[in-house]
Amino acid sequence: MQKLVDGIHRFQTDSFSKDQKLFETLAEGQHPLALFITCSDSRIDPNRLTQTKPGELFIQRTAGNIVPAYGSVFGGEACTIEYAVSALNIKDIVICGHSHCGAMAGLLSPEALEKMPAVQAYLQHAEATRRIIDENYKDVVDPAKRLMLTVEENVLVQLENLKTHPSVAAALARGQLKVHGWVYKFETGEVFGYQPEKFHFVPLENVSGVTDEERRSLPPI
16 A cells, blocks of 8 residues: 555656646546546556557446446446447547456356356356357367457457447447457557458557557557
């Protein structure tokens, strides 16, 4: 806890003073560039990863970057998505999975979650991911490869869940919203984006539709 308190003091005396005008501007309202949905994992820092400043990302974090399908539960996820699209007029939504995801490891080994009923229940929103891996990747036995495939497939499953939210479906139909699937390997700094034309994830700089501005925000590989 002391490390957190010390960090607050350094923020107030150093970081805040350097960007005081920015923080004062934020008091007037927010106009984020995108809704960034990612895992609760402490190893992911969305703002550092995308090199964005306060006010530029609207962030939702859940175990396994899960997005429950609309109507399955009316919790913080549905509220955050609806507000981002309907009130903030977000133009892009990113669902970003990551390497070594504990939630996805639990999905593959449910026996490890016997004493965590809440986690077990929440992972039901990724049941389609589990079935895809079990039934379509029977030949993949290497644990590391199987976990990474699970991470990737889960991003795609959650994108489909995202599209069941009425605000998202309507904005997509109007052509005023784009959704993106990313996977971040924190041990290498690489970010991969799903390319529908190729049916797999490729280095983000190679994904069609990525702007020069987005490329410049990518971490070095």
